[in-house]
Amino acid sequence: xxxxxxxxxxxxxxxxxxxxxxxxxxxxxxxxxxxxxxxxxxxxxxxxxxxxxxxxxxxxxxxxxxxxxxxxxxxxxxxxxxxxxxxxxxxxxxxxxxxxxxxxxxxxxxxxxxxxxxxxxxxxxxxxxxxxxxxxxxxxxxxxxxxxxxxxxxxxxxxxxxxxxxxxxxxxxxxxxxxxxxxxxxxxxxxxxxxxxxxxxxxxxxxxxxxxxxxxxxxxxxxxxxxxxxxxxxxxxxxxxxxxxxxxxxxxxxxxxxxxxxxxxxxxxxxxxxxxxxxxxxxxxxxxxxxxxxxxxxxxxxxxxxxxxxxxxxxxxxxxxxxxxxxxxxxxxxx
Numbered sequence: 131x132x133x134x135x136x137x138x139x140x141x142x143x144x145x146x147x148x149x150x151x152x153x154x155x156x157x158x159x160x161x162x163x164x165x166x167x168x169x170x171x172x173x174x175x176x177x178x179x180x181x182x183x184x185x186x187x188x189x190x191x192x193x194x195x196x197x198x199x200x201x202x203x204x205x206x207x208x209x210x211x212x213x214x215x216x217x218x219x220x221x222x223x224x225x226x227x228x229x230x231x232x233x234x235x236x237x238x239x240x241x242x243x244x245x246x247x248x249x250x251x252x253x254x255x256x257x258x259x260x261x262x263x264x265x266x267x268x269x270x271x272x273x274x275x276x277x278x279x280x281x282x283x284x285x286x287x288x289x290x291x292x293x294x295x296x297x298x299x300x301x302x303x304x305x306x307x308x309x310x311x312x313x314x315x316x317x318x319x320x321x322x323x324x325x326x327x328x329x330x331x332x333x334x335x336x337x338x339x340x341x342x343x344x345x346x347x348x349x350x351x352x353x354x355x356x357x358x359x360x361x362x363x364x365x366x367x368x369x370x371x372x373x374x375x376x377x378x379x380x381x382x383x384x385x386x387x388x389x390x391x392x393x394x395x396x397x398x399x400x401x402x403x404x405x406x407x408x409x410x411x412x413x414x415x416x417x418x419x420x421x422x423x424x425x426x427x428x429x430x431x432x433x434x435x436x437x438x439x440x441x442x443x444x445x446x447x448x449x450x451x452x453x454x455x456x457x458x459x460x461x462x463x464x465x
Contacts, residue, residue: 131157131158131159131194131195132194132324133157133158134156134157134177134180134191134192135192135193136154136189136191137154137155137187137189137190138152138153138154139173139180139185139187139188140188150173150348151173151176152173152348153189154190154350156343156353159324159341160291161318161323162324162325162341163314163327163341164325164326164327164339164340165326165328165334165338165341165356166326166327166342166345167331167335170330171347172345172346172347173345174328174345175297177328178294179296181199181292181326182199182211182216182294183211187200194292212236213288213290213292214294215285215288215292216296217281217293218296218298219296219298219301221278221281223269223277223284224269225268228266228268229261229266229269230249230252230265233252234249234252235284236284236287237288252287255286255287256283258286260313261280261283264276274302278299278302279310282313282317286317286321291324293326295326295327295328296328297329298327299329299331299334300331308337311338314327332374336360336375336431338431339356340356341353341355342359344365344368346365351367352364356431357430357435360430361400361430361435362398384464387423387465390421390423390441391443392443392444393442393447393465394439394442394464394465395439395442395451395464396438396440396461397437397440397454397459397461398435399437399438399459400434400458401434403458404436405434406457408454408459409438412450412453412454413445415450416445416453417444417445418443418444418445418446418447419443419444419445421440422438422440423439423441425437425439
């Protein structure tokens with residue numbers, strides 16, 4: 131378990147104190163995929179790099195599985211970092227080394243395994259990331275997605291308990307991003323690794339994370355399960371991320387619906403309720419009519435969800451709305 135207790139980070143620039151992370155407390159449970167989302171300058175990279183003390187905190191306490199990371203000496207920190215793998219946005223591969231040598235580098239530096247043991251471990255890792263046939267190639271011969279897979283294999287070399295992902299997919303095209311996220315999900319599931327990733331894309335959070343913290347100006351402004359935060363955003367920053375991911379402009383939508391008669395509501399379904407014939411049932415029971423103005427069905431990690439914006443007219447609207455609520459459907463009255 132990763133825990134932050136009132137952790138903060140300040141940089142001194144030109145004689146001035148610049149806060150990068152305001153006092154922050156959070157908890158990441160073992161085995162979770164935890165996402166940090168924010169725009170540039172939000173403080174998410176600082177927070178991530180504090181976990182393995184690539185950044186030194188200005189105050190507060192960081193513990194991992196009960197061990198106070200902020201109190202470790204040089205030897206303790208070296209030992210601790212062997213339990214933490216890191217994946218970088220721009221891959222950080224050594225151009226003069228083969229794929230196999232890049233993956234082997236952490237093991238070679240650790241000096242604890244024989245050459246034969248290292249070769250076996252490297253072969254195992256390249257098979258896991260689907261690059262067994264690329265062991266003797268050099269980074270310049272690889273695509274962006276393949277380079278990132280090498281980076282993932284290298285991060286796993288020392289059998290870490292924690293994997294830190296610093297914008298691991300932001301340099302990749304959508305199809306490659308999807309395949310890398312699928313690989314990370316498999317690693318999390320099969321190796322029981324705790325993964326902490328940072329991104330500026332809500333779609334990345336939606337695909338792979340269990341929990342999310344939304345950051346703005348060095349502060350966590352909203353935090354919770356991805357389903358709760360994604361489907362019921364509260365803070366303006368979170369709402370902007372959701373709107374960007376859904377490519378929805380609420381002001382334009384409001385103008386489009388201005389001429390539509392009746393009450394306008396947004397319904398959000400999760401799990402089995404996503405596919406239930408609820409609208410037809412409620413219409414028959416309460417006599418309301420409805421028009422579907424907008425809608426989508428998608429998934430948050432493994433959970434299906436649906437959102438519908440309806441114009442409701444006639445019948446017993448109060449009874450209809452109560453029926454939606456009783457069916458565990460979240461309803462928001464837009465007008």
